[in-house]
Amino acid sequence: SQQGEEDPQALSIQEGENATMNCSYKTSINNLQWYRQNSGRGLVHLILIRSNEREKHSGRLRVTLDTSKKSSSLLITASRAADTASYFCATANTDKLIFGTGTRLQVFP
Amino acid sequence: DAGITQSPRHKVTETGTPVTLRCHQTENHRYMYWYRQDPGHGLRLIHYSYGVKDTDKGEVSDGYSVSRSKTEDFLLTLESATSSQTSVYFCAISPRTASSYEQYFGPGTRLTVT
Helix, strand or coil, rough: CCCCCEEEEEEECCCCEEEEEEEECCCCCCEEEEEEEEECEEEEEEEEEECCCCCEEEEEEEEEEEECCCCEEEEECCCCCHHHHHHHHHHHECCCCCCCEEEEEEEEE | CCCCCEECEEEEECCCCCCEEEEECCCCCEEEEEEEECCCECCCCCHHHHHHHHCEEEECCCCCEEEEEEEEEEEEECCCCHHHHHHHEEEECCCCCCHCCCEEEEEEEEECCC
């Protein structure tokens, strides 16, 4: 069974708008990671947030983590057409990552 | 792609035949993983390795075996392929140190079992 569930499943926005994706999980974690997957390609690691952190930034990415609610959000600011991809959250508490089912983001020029 | 390759990239095989997928890394990372990706399921872990000859099962290991005789190679074998094993298979590697948990993915192998 999946640990993480992303919401929404699909999101369509215009270039320049912000995109927010949410992830909920079920058990305790050591860290939570976000990955991007372009069509037909492997996943690419975007950002990692540890269980004792609440917010992290990397360029146009902002990730928040609320361990009391077992949820995380990924915000992409000023989106670009090149951000079109699927985004996955993944939780880790041992040697393994458990991935959610992903959010498909479409950014229109 | 972080020095990780998969072969073959595409394969069509018949039900009941054995299939071996290869993952090769040049990063000398300790951990290696095999996932399958299916619509509606995201990525699911099949097996992983935490060192040469050290492997463990993942969420969907039935029907699959793995071997790691060298740091750089991690093989996934379908002993007798079934149509339910039609999927895209991804290998991933990770240094898995105290400060680095992220995984780096290969380009994937698309397997069709007819």
